[in-house]
Amino acid sequence: MSDPTRAHPLMSREGAVALLERIASGVPDSELAPLVRGLATHDDEQALAIMRGSGNEMSVSLQLVSLLAERDLITLDEGLVATRARRQKEKVDAA
DSSP states (O other): OOOGGGOOOOOOHHHHHHHHHHHHHTOOHHHHHHHHHHHOOHHHHHHHHHHHHTTOOOOHHHHHHHHHHHTTSSOHHHHHHHHHHHHHHHHHHHO
16 A cells, blocks of 8 residues: 555646755755655665665755656756755855
């Protein structure tokens, strides 16, 4: 039986682009984690667990970008632009 709390949220391209803007702005991973849990399939969860176990864990924001690109809501290039902007913001904030 499917767990209703894990249902795939209704997503649109516009919603995904808005998420990219939030990622680029540096929104905390704690706010993105529920979206990753909502989008991840069982297979996605297994792949992420394997990566985590092998020391190759992705950040929550990168996991979200990957899931959005996998569902053709964004391009991988768009996601990488957002994650680069996030990293740059983190560097500036740390300085």
